[in-house]
Amino acid sequence: MSVTADVVVIGGGIMGTSAAFQLARQGLRVILAEKKFLGAGSTGKSSAVIRQHYSNEGTIRMALYSLRIFQNFADAVGGDPGFVQTGVAMLSGAPDLAGFEANVALQQRVGVNARMISLAELRELDPSIATTGTVAAAYEPEGGYADPVLTMQSYADAAKRLGAEIWQETRVERVLMEVDHVVGVETTRGKIAAPNVVNCANAWAAEIARTIGIELPIWAERHQIGMFQHPANVERPRLTAGDFVNQFYYRPDGQWLTLVGSLDAGPRVENPDEYKESADDEFVVDYGERLMRRYPVMERAFVKRGYAGLYGVTPDWHPIIDEVPEGSGSFVTAGFSGHGFKLGPAVGIMIADMVTRARTPTAQLERSLFEFARFAKEGKVARSYAYGVVA
Ligand SMILES: Cc1cc2nc3c(=O)[nH]c(=O)nc-3n(C[C@H](O)[C@H](O)[C@H](O)COP(=O)(O)OP(=O)(O)OC[C@H]3O[C@@H](n4cnc5c(N)ncnc54)[C@H](O)[C@@H]3O)c2cc1C
Structure with missing residues (x-):
């Protein structure tokens, strides 16, 4: 006899665990299947910057909703997201x-605590910052960064407390359809019968959708991170920032480290199960120099480590959050294009809303923004910048 559930969630990253929690809260029997271990994908490598600087209202609303959850995580979810409020400057x-x-x-207009600040105010906030080539900054005092693994694990624990099952080392091999509706999934641990499946497999989402004949425009890109340790006797970088002048982003990491990453698109990875997980020497040197231009005191910093992770990217750098095909019980929540972590709390609610067909007005607006059909219609989500990851 096969196992049954109301919903199978595929993928144990921030989206899958947040979804499992919200679906279990609705009283549904949830099984989350993760082919390796929780956090094995992008979530475990995420810089987890939490900002609300976006070019469209829907994503700003999702980021703001999620920020309030990060700020009140113990009550809203339980556990600790490791949120550090550094302030975010663009x-x-x-x-x-x-x-x-x-x-x-x-x-x-959406209600975010954000304002433009002068260079003088920027220097007050972060005394060792150099402002060459910079004219102003967009500042969000409530932004910062979180611990992505702690956050995801807290969601998984909360889901389990509500009865959800989390199956690690369980690969979904294909989604099963009868006529035009989902009836379950075939996994490496056998069949799970279920009328709803949520594909939260990010860089692997297209491979899963293909098993029911859907071609998702989502591909994997490799993105690198460098970590620099500053000398004990210097004023270290304090802010989390997207630096459009030197074209990178950075944030503190604990007491001694500064993490840096790229704003540009990365190289495509044909097989997301095989890519170089360490950082390239050239990347570390290049981004170390960018950090030094922004913080001359970091000249005496040393490279602590580097690594690389995957973004699941779409043509407009915004996700697909939709039922595909409509009415089939097959839901896709993937392609967050390198900026999804901060949206995870809101996305869990949106998934629960889609699956239970609750259709709350807020979730509806965002859902129409992220519909699958926009790519066929050339109706991409608009953005103000060349850097897709800022979106
Ligand atoms: C280097 C880096 C820096 C980033 N920085 C930021 C940032 O500062 N701020 C921000 O908001 N976002 C950031 N992101 C993006 C963010 O981390 C991702 O958008 C988010 O983690 C995606 O979560 P997910 O749950 O969709 O996917 P993932 O975490 O990738 O989870 C997908 C899971 O699906 C599993 N899976 C795949 N195929 C199958 C299968 N067949 N069966 C079962 N399981 C399967 C995988 O093993 C994986 O664990 C960054 C990402 C990277 C890589």
């Missing part, structure tokens, strides 16, 4: 200023 040169100002105005 550093603008002259060419990007108008876009920054427009986004801050949009954020303020």
